[in-house]
Every structure is written in C-alpha cells, then in structure tokens.
Amino acid sequence: MASAPVAAPAEPVFRIDRTAALVGACQLLELGWIVLGRTADGALAALASCAAATVGWLSLGFRARRPLAAAVVALLVTLVYYTHAGINGPTPALVFMVALYSVARSGQLTAVVALAVLIMLVIAYGELGVVDQQRSVDNMSIALLSGWFLSVIAFSHAMRTRQAYLAEAEARALAAERERDVRAKQSATEERLRLARELHDVLGHNISLIHVQTNAALHRSTRRPGQTAELITALEFVRDTSKEALRELRGTLGVLRQVDEAAPTAPTAGLDRLGELADRAAVTGLKVTVTVEGEQPVLSPTISLAAYRIVQESLTNITRHAQAAHATIDVTYTPSELRVRIEDDGQGSPDTTARGSGITGMTERARALGGRLTARNTGGGFRVDAALPLTETPQLPV
Structure with missing residues (x-):
C-alpha cells in the first residue's frame, strides 16, 4: 500500500x-x-x-x-x-x-x-551643517x-x-520527465493492446476451427464407433491446424522480439494466403468462395496483413456464430484503396457484439491504417465491409 x-x-x-x-x-x-x-x-x-x-x-x-x-x-x-x-x-x-x-x-x-x-x-x-573636522x-x-x-x-x-x-x-x-513517463506508459499500453489483438487474430481463428473439428470428431466417434475414416480426417485437420497456429504464433512473437528498426517487422501472413483460409473453413462444412477484381498492386506487408486478419476473424465468427453453409470473400482493388467484403448466408445476429469482441479489433485495425470497417446484418446473413488505403495513412488518436 x-x-x-x-x-x-x-x-x-x-x-x-x-x-x-x-x-x-x-x-x-x-x-x-x-x-x-x-x-x-x-x-x-x-x-x-x-x-x-x-x-x-x-x-x-x-x-x-x-x-x-x-x-x-x-x-x-x-x-x-x-x-x-x-x-x-x-x-x-x-x-x-x-x-x-x-x-x-x-x-x-x-x-x-x-x-x-x-x-x-x-x-x-x-x-548636514557639521564642519569637516567634526564629521x-x-x-x-x-x-x-x-x-x-x-x-x-x-x-x-x-x-x-x-x-x-x-x-x-x-x-x-x-515536467518533461513526467511527460516521458506518461508517454512510455501510454506506449506500453498501446503495445499490449496491439499484442493482444494480434494474438487474438492469430490464434482465435485456428483454435476455433480446432474446437469445432474436435467436437465433430467426438460426436462421430460416439454415434458411429465403427467408422474411423472420418474421425481420422478430423484429427488430421486438428493436427494441421494446430501446427499452423503454432507457426503463426512463433512468427508473431519473433516480430515482437525484433529490436533492429531496419529489420522486417511484418508476419508472413497476407492476402496471398486467402486460399488457405478458405480451405481450412471448408473442412468445417462451410463453403467459401473467393473472388478478386481489379489489378493487384504491390501491397505493403502491413496493409496485406490487416486485410488477411480481417478475413480470418470474419471466417472465425461465421464458423462459431452464423451456422452458415456458404460464405463469399470479395477482394476489389481500386486506384486508391483495397476493399474486402465477407458475407455469409447464416442466421445473422441481432447485435454485432454477439459476433465476439473481434469486430472491435477489426475496426481498430482498419482505422489504425486510415481505413474504415462496417459490420451489419443483411437480413439473410451477415456482412463485413472493409476499405484500406493502398498507402498507409495512420489515423491520429483524437
């Protein structure tokens, strides 16, 4: 005390x-x-x-x-x-x-x-008035x-x-020392929030898939104990997904440990790996269609990673909450920005908070790069729209 x-x-x-x-x-x-x-x-x-x-x-x-x-x-x-x-x-x-x-x-x-x-x-x-000899x-x-x-x-x-x-x-x-202390604490807080968001995005998707597949495997083994082929397939998926989660976790922690500012600081995940996200989601029974429009420019690793994490978190929410059969990922390149839309045909949600705290993280990730993100019900499913500038324009806090 x-x-x-x-x-x-x-x-x-x-x-x-x-x-x-x-x-x-x-x-x-x-x-x-x-x-x-x-x-x-x-x-x-x-x-x-x-x-x-x-x-x-x-x-x-x-x-x-x-x-x-x-x-x-x-x-x-x-x-x-x-x-x-x-x-x-x-x-x-x-x-x-x-x-x-x-x-x-x-x-x-x-x-x-x-x-x-x-x-x-x-x-x-x-x-005054005293003679000099007597002064x-x-x-x-x-x-x-x-x-x-x-x-x-x-x-x-x-x-x-x-x-x-x-x-x-x-x-x-x-006063300057106190201001430095305040800035250091603020930077540490922002770094912790960034780390929490990054770990959530990296692990949340894969662990959610592991959870779904494990429950499915247990359910199949109890109802049809003689049929092990589907069980083996599910367990292989659990193995591969957990391996992917560990790989991404090591990559993220490796980036956080880097001290040299000139060293590359972005994990390897990016839009070029959207196919892997779609394949992993398909194992859970969700059909995912990916479409790309426009000529793809050379994206900065930060922009590509942000778009990847937004798609990853959206698929995680669909798998966990939507009970959807089909999802679409539309990637559109314009001269000034990258637009990503993820939409499903599930039951939707009366409140976006029911989709988990990841929506807040996606919104903050987009705003940090000067972009925007909206998430809403469509009546026949749920839609996430994100727009990211092709050049990084970080938004200053207000």
Missing part, C-alpha cells in the same frame, strides 16, 4: 545560519577590543553599545522567515549605535548589509530600496556607503533571478 507523502518540516522562525554566525564572530572580536580598550568611566557606555550591537546581530536569526522585520531592527540598531554610542565599529553596518541582502533575496525590492535610501538620508541629515562620515564615506548598498541590492536581485531561473529549469525538467 502506498504511504502518504511526508510534508517537509517547516523552517524555524529563529535560526542562526553560517552567515549570521560569521558576523557574530566578527562582532565578538570587535566588542572585545572595544571593552578592553575602555577605561572604567567608559565601560558602561561600551556595555550599552555591546547590548545594542547584540540586538542587531540577533535580528539576523529572523531574516529567513521575517527578512523585512530583521532589516528594520538592524537599521534602528545601526542608527542608535553610531549616533549615541560614539563607537565606529563596522559590525553593525555589516549586520544591516546582511539584513538588506535578505530582504532583496525575498523579492521585496521596493522595501530594500526604501531602507537603503532612508539610512542614507539619515546619515546625510546628521552630517563622523565624510563625503567619500557617504559615496562608498551608497555604492555598497547599491551593490548589495544588485547582487541579491541577481541571485534571486538566478535562483528563480534554476527553479523554473528544474520544474521544466521534472
């Missing part, structure tokens, strides 16, 4: 990844240097700066699930850190850069641009910060675009 798909575990809201851990290590080194370098009077301010920087660093733990919130916290911490702590360590700015990158990777391009512009406006406003951020630094922010936004957007492209390519590959 197939197991239910297991849902992927949800990503935790707070997670310190390798990038955040690396930034935290840099911050520890920076804060350690700041605390050790301060006197007792400045220790409290240094600890406050450390606390603010730690809050900013912890905000990176939320950047996977809440990138915008993490960036806002990092922005506030950065502003407080550089405006009130009096310390110019680079780590809070690095934290803000990482948070800004996460917002851009999440696709919130407007938000990340707004955050970058906001912090640059705050920095520019804070330095914390000179014009060159402002230009560099602007370039860094622009680079981070552009790089993160490019990474997001690349990730989307790879995801789409993977989805297309998976």
Whole structure:
C-alpha cells in the first residue's frame, strides 16, 4: 500500500545560519577590543553599545522567515549605535548589509530600496551643517556607503533571478520527465493492446476451427464407433491446424522480439494466403468462395496483413456464430484503396457484439491504417465491409 507523502518540516522562525554566525564572530572580536580598550568611566557606555550591537546581530536569526522585520531592527540598531554610542565599529553596518541582502533575496525590492535610501538620508541629515573636522562620515564615506548598498541590492536581485531561473529549469525538467513517463506508459499500453489483438487474430481463428473439428470428431466417434475414416480426417485437420497456429504464433512473437528498426517487422501472413483460409473453413462444412477484381498492386506487408486478419476473424465468427453453409470473400482493388467484403448466408445476429469482441479489433485495425470497417446484418446473413488505403495513412488518436 502506498504511504502518504511526508510534508517537509517547516523552517524555524529563529535560526542562526553560517552567515549570521560569521558576523557574530566578527562582532565578538570587535566588542572585545572595544571593552578592553575602555577605561572604567567608559565601560558602561561600551556595555550599552555591546547590548545594542547584540540586538542587531540577533535580528539576523529572523531574516529567513521575517527578512523585512530583521532589516528594520538592524537599521534602528545601526542608527542608535553610531549616533549615541560614539563607537565606529563596522559590525553593525555589516549586520544591516546582511539584513538588506535578505530582504532583496525575498523579492521585496521596493522595501530594500526604501531602507537603503532612508539610512542614507539619515546619515546625510546628521552630517548636514557639521564642519569637516567634526564629521563622523565624510563625503567619500557617504559615496562608498551608497555604492555598497547599491551593490548589495544588485547582487541579491541577481541571485534571486538566478535562483528563480534554476527553479523554473528544474520544474521544466521534472515536467518533461513526467511527460516521458506518461508517454512510455501510454506506449506500453498501446503495445499490449496491439499484442493482444494480434494474438487474438492469430490464434482465435485456428483454435476455433480446432474446437469445432474436435467436437465433430467426438460426436462421430460416439454415434458411429465403427467408422474411423472420418474421425481420422478430423484429427488430421486438428493436427494441421494446430501446427499452423503454432507457426503463426512463433512468427508473431519473433516480430515482437525484433529490436533492429531496419529489420522486417511484418508476419508472413497476407492476402496471398486467402486460399488457405478458405480451405481450412471448408473442412468445417462451410463453403467459401473467393473472388478478386481489379489489378493487384504491390501491397505493403502491413496493409496485406490487416486485410488477411480481417478475413480470418470474419471466417472465425461465421464458423462459431452464423451456422452458415456458404460464405463469399470479395477482394476489389481500386486506384486508391483495397476493399474486402465477407458475407455469409447464416442466421445473422441481432447485435454485432454477439459476433465476439473481434469486430472491435477489426475496426481498430482498419482505422489504425486510415481505413474504415462496417459490420451489419443483411437480413439473410451477415456482412463485413472493409476499405484500406493502398498507402498507409495512420489515423491520429483524437
């Protein structure tokens, strides 16, 4: 029994990844240097700066699930850190850069641009009117910060675009693989149906004749035990027919085993063997007349085989269901198609399905080559009309 798909575990809201851990290590080194370098009077301010920087660093733990919130916290911490702590360590700015990158990777391009512009406006406003000797951020630094922010936004957007492209390519590959699987299964199903139809046509006719002759032989032996000549004739027919069935089965299976596309793929049965079908049907008591009209062209093996199988299946149905005394096989060649008519003088059938599932197989065989087939009662028997194009024009499935 197939197991239910297991849902992927949800990503935790707070997670310190390798990038955040690396930034935290840099911050520890920076804060350690700041605390050790301060006197007792400045220790409290240094600890406050450390606390603010730690809050900013912890905000990176939320950047996977809440990138915008993490960036806002990092922005506030950065502003407080550089405006009130009096310390110019680079780590809070690095934290803000990482948070800004996460917002851009999440696709919130407007938000990340707004955050970058906001912090640059705050920095520019804070330095406005300050003399050069007292400025914390000179014009060159402002230009560099602007370039860094622009680079981070552009790089993160490019990474997001690349990730989307790879995801789409993977989805297309998976869809193509699924389509190949579906086509392979469909081809396998069609091949099984073709094999079933071919084996039905090959064996159904001969086995039906074997069944009829065996029953006739048993009936004669019980009613006239002293007369063995007719029994011997019937058994010889059973032997010959079973041999023919085995021969055709071996030929069909041999074709199915062929791998080389250039190898011939059609069994040897064809319209040139209609006489054999008529002779085998005659042994059952059915008189068969074969007529051919028109000049016979060079038929492709596929067309010839299809016509042969249609005649074979029709004679099988007549033998099994019609209780007919006479059957005719009319083969007509026209410039564009091959027409075959099989008609008997039996009791007919109120429903074509009573003639067995072989009618469906005959119809499918004709349609597969671009032809047509009809089967109906005539009032005094049953008629099958088939028309096959002289050139193969396979009909596409609708």
